[in-house]
Amino acid sequence: MATHTAQLFSITTGSSEPIYRQLVEQVRRLVAAGQLAPGDGMPSVREVAQVLALNPMTVSKAYGLLEMEGLLARQRGMGMRVAERAGAARSTASRAELLRPTLERAALEARQLELDSDTVLSLFTLILKEQA
Amino acid sequence: MATHTAQLFSITTGSSEPIYRQLVEQVRRLVAAGQLAPGDGMPSVREVAQVLALNPMTVSKAYGLLEMEGLLARQRGMGMRVAERAGAARSTASRAELLRPTLERAALEARQLELDSDTVLSLFTLILKEQA
Amino acid sequence: MATHTAQLFSITTGSSEPIYRQLVEQVRRLVAAGQLAPGDGMPSVREVAQVLALNPMTVSKAYGLLEMEGLLARQRGMGMRVAERAGAARSTASRAELLRPTLERAALEARQLELDSDTVLSLFTLILKEQA
Amino acid sequence: MATHTAQLFSITTGSSEPIYRQLVEQVRRLVAAGQLAPGDGMPSVREVAQVLALNPMTVSKAYGLLEMEGLLARQRGMGMRVAERAGAARSTASRAELLRPTLERAALEARQLELDSDTVLSLFTLILKEQA
DNA sequence: GTGGTCTAGACCACT
DNA sequence: GTGGTCTAGACCACA
Structure with a gap:
């Protein structure tokens, strides 16, 4: 099961985004x-x-930051677990807000590429289906 | 017009994306x-x-890289200009491909947030209109 | 009485000071x-x-270290006891010396906080009374 | 001046308190x-x-934590400075509270050593003078 | 087995 | 020059 969780992660080493922050x-x-x-x-x-x-x-740096943030809790000698006070799954609207910055960046790039909304939305729809 | 061009740029100093690369x-x-x-x-x-x-x-570093890349050309004493061999404006399909990585990242985040395609596309449509 | 002794201990799990060493x-x-x-x-x-x-x-690790140190002695099947050669209660002056490192640390912190001796001693006096 | 500031620090490598936290x-x-x-x-x-x-x-780890805490601010390529919003020097009472945990620990140790308040306060007064 | 801390040394981004 | 990130490898504290 731990292995399963590790599989959820997907990092891009080529990105300028630090790995620990991606995690x-x-x-x-x-x-x-x-x-x-x-x-x-x-x-x-x-x-x-x-x-x-x-x-x-x-990885340890990422876990340490998440612990400071209160999202993870350390169990001495027994690894980390998701904190009880991490809050349950949020509402759809609340989760959608977490996606906003990335979508805003995509919109900015689209404008600079002078792509119209229809073209961009078509491509995005396609990508969303590919990943499904 | 030069001033106008500078206004096209939009950089985010708080990002981990290096400024020169954003440029x-x-x-x-x-x-x-x-x-x-x-x-x-x-x-x-x-x-x-x-x-x-x-x-x-x-800024100079960004210009230097763009010159090495062949997109800009230096004119002694007269600043930089867009290189003749920079290639004309590309086709819509070609430009859309440049947007693909960002959209793929957005799709990945959406999946991790367990947001369905409809929700994501609605939000993205909204953001595209806001910026227009 | 054994139970009583256990009550004498006061450990702080949140501290960076290892628990076994606190013991x-x-x-x-x-x-x-x-x-x-x-x-x-x-x-x-x-x-x-x-x-x-x-x-x-x-706990076992702490006891083991204290045994190596000669302060505790193991009695097979009967638990640990304070060693005979542990030395009797020491003089007041001798015991005060064991407190010196902690007080020196407090004095260092006080100096860094730019607190004058009177303020520090007043607060310390108050705390000593609270615990009494 | 930078050198002078560095001299303000006093770390103890032998302590179990992590160095970065001492800083x-x-x-x-x-x-x-x-x-x-x-x-x-x-x-x-x-x-x-x-x-x-x-x-x-x-050292970098300590600075990073202090930046996250809002006490220090990074100036890209120009080192760190104390943040403007770090708040000015606090009141004496407020600073004294920062010293409380250390004094409480000292009081606990004193009690375990069965030292009376007068003995402890005398020793502490002596140490405060030595450092002055 | 778990995470935490530290070192030595490399490379990057930025001024 | 500045700080940031990452690696490789060591040792410690805890279960």
Whole structure:
């Protein structure tokens, strides 16, 4: 099951977005969506590091930040779990707001590429289906 | 017109995306869209730096990379211009491809937030109209 | 009485000070003060673990270190007792020296907070009375 | 001046208190006391690391945490400075509260050592004078 | 087994 | 020059 959770992560090493931050943001989204529920055990630092071919310290940094944020809780010697006070899955509207910044960036790029809304929406629809 | 061009740029200092790369990618998009056509003069390093409140060296670095890439050409004593061989505005399909990575990222985040396509497309449509 | 002894301990799980070391140092102080006299029986590992909600191995580690140090002695099948050669209660001056490092740390912090001696001593006096 | 600031730090490598946390807490105290005022430049990571014989990453971790806390602000390429919104020097009473946890610990240890208040206060007074 | 801390050293982004 | 990120590898505390 821990292995399963580790598989949820998808990092892009080529991005300028630091790896540890990609991890932090993905955990935030998974918790917001309820895919990671309060009390769930997180995969170990070493396991995530191995699955994603990262240095354990990079994963540890992400976990540490999430702990400071109150989203994860440490169980001494027994790994991390999703904090009870992490809040249950949020409403659809609330989760949609978390997606807004990325969509705004996409809209900005579309405008700079002088692509009309129909073209952009068609392409986006296609991509959403591909991933489904 | 040079001033006008500088206004096309929109940088986010708080982002982890390096500023110089934000500039490079925006110029790429503006050239692909034809908003910057071969032969057009670019605003001076100093001007862009002042308008966007950046360090001139940051702007200079972006220009340097774009020159190496062949998109911009240096005219001694006369600033930079868009290179003749920069290629004319590309087709809509070609430009849409440049937008694909950003849309794929948005789709990934949407899936992690467990948002269905309809919700995401509605929000995106709204954002596209806001910016228009 | 064993139970009573376990109550003497006061550990802080949130501290960065390892739990086993908190235990070791408290036993050292209790022996120095004579509250634990040579020959006295120590509460069992299991009991301390239960009373303080700790993992028994943590308590066992502390006891092991104190045994190596010569402060505790193992009696096969009968738990641990304070070693005869643990030395009787020390003099006041000798015990005060054990407190010096903590007071020096407090003095350092006070200086960094730019608090004058009178303010610090007033607060400390207050705290000493509260605990009495 | 930067060098002078670095000299304000005093870390104990032998302690179980992590070095980066010792740094964080000292900066908090120095800011609370007004010895580090909003706008002041902090000594560079490398300088602190050299003066205290630490690894730069350790210092960097402390600075990073203080930035997240809002006490320090990064100036890209120009080092860190004390944040404007760090708040001016606090009142004496407010600063004294920051000292309370350490004094409470000292009082606990004193009680376990069965030292009476007079003895403890005498020793503390002595230590406060030594450091002055 | 778990996470935490630290070091040494590399490379990057920015001024 | 500044800080940021990452790796590799070591040792510690805890279960």
